[in-house]
Amino acid sequence: MENLKMNEAQSLSLISQMINDSRHRLARNSGTPFLIWGYIAVLVSIFEFFVLYCNLPKILLFGWFAIPILGWLLMMIFCRKNDRERGGRNYLDRVVSAIWIVFGVSFVWLYLAALVYQIPLLFLVVLTMGMGTLITGLVISHKVTMWGGFIGMLTSLIFPAIDKFMPDLWFGWDILIFAAIFLVMMVIPGHILNHKFSE
Amino acid sequence: MFKSLNPLLHSELRLAVVSILVGVESADFVFLREQTGASAGNLSVQIDKLQKAGYITVEKGFKGKMPCTTCRITEQGIAAFEEYVESLKSYIGVR
Numbered sequence: 001m002e003n004l005k006m007n008e009a010q011s012l013s014l015i016s017q018m019i020n021d022s023r024h025r026l027a028r029n030s031g032t033p034f035l036i037w038g039y040i041a042v043l044v045s046i047f048e049f050f051v052l053y054c055n056l057p058k059i060l061l062f063g064w065f066a067i068p069i070l071g072w073l074l075m076m077i078f079c080r081k082n083d084r085e086r087g088g089r090n091y092l093d094r095v096v097s098a099i100w101i102v103f104g105v106s107f108v109w110l111y112l113a114a115l116v117y118q119i120p121l122l123f124l125v126v127l128t129m130g131m132g133t134l135i136t137g138l139v140i141s142h143k144v145t146m147w148g149g150f151i152g153m154l155t156s157l158i159f160p161a162i163d164k165f166m167p168d169l170w171f172g173w174d175i176l177i178f179a180a181i182f183l184v185m186m187v188i189p190g191h192i193l194n195h196k197f198s199e
Numbered sequence: 200m201f202k203s204l205n206p207l208l209h210s211e212l213r214l215a216v217v218s219i220l221v222g223v224e225s226a227d228f229v230f231l232r233e234q235t236g237a238s239a240g241n242l243s244v245q246i247d248k249l250q251k252a253g254y255i256t257v258e259k260g261f262k263g264k265m266p267c268t269t270c271r272i273t274e275q276g277i278a279a280f281e282e283y284v285e286s287l288k289s290y291i292g293v294r
Contacts, residue, residue, distance in 0.1 A: 005209065006210075008291050011209065018218035018234065025234065088224075088226035089225050094224065
């Protein structure tokens with residue numbers, strides 16, 4: 001691009017092209033946070049299912065803590081790398097980051113409430129992640145992400161329903177349902193988002 | 200009646216830089232160079248002109264160990280851009 005004078009139509013076309021191109025470029029990898037959290041939740045859940053199914057030592061149930069620990073670790077690595085490669089930041093980045101920081105902090109309170117009031121934890125995790133995903137989908141105007149979040153919120157009701165109507169159901173099935181919800185709520189929208197904005 | 204076009208913005212590279220910065224919160228020099236396809240020297244000169252006009256701010260810092268120049272549009276830059284677009288509309292008859 002040189003420092004040329006343009007006619008009016010060329011100016012408008014240039015403005016539109018520059019805005020669209022930079023928006024497209026900054027949207028690259030926007031599905032990766034969903035993939036990080038989604039895959040970690042699915043893999044840890046499947047691992048914990050087998051811990052219960054095969055009667056492995058109970059200490060392995062602490063593996064659930066791998067979700068926040070691995071999630072935050074991979075997110076930090078991803079954010080650092082992504083910031084360096086993208087070279088820019090838009091307003092949506094700030095809004096989406098703020099949404100997830102608030103949800104992340106709120107989750108600590110919800111976790112404590114779940115312990116005190118005996119609320120099913122899987123229900124709270126899926127509900128809050130579903131809310132965060134739905135809001136993100138609305139902010140970035142991405143239908144699959146919106147639907148993923150909405151389905152997550154809706155299906156979170158499965159867990160209290162199981163507690164109420166099928167109290168004798170083996171807990172391993174709850175875990176598999178949890179994994180399946182994360183697959184639909186985060187992994188699928190994450191892949192679709194990354195594919196949409198890939199080069 | 201046609202409004203006059205701001206000569207500072209009515210040049211391909213400077214308009215491209217301002218258009219990019221209007222849509223983002225900040226962008227570094229490499230990002231601007233890759234998006235516009237301009238040479239580093241030319242881009243640097245045009246960024247300097249926009250900064251002197253008060254349309255953008257330029258912050259020099261480091262990303263890790265690499266030097267990094269970050270550009271942001273100012274309120275004055277946004278106002279000039281909006282006025283420029285309004286003037287363009289008067290030329291092509293968009294209301």
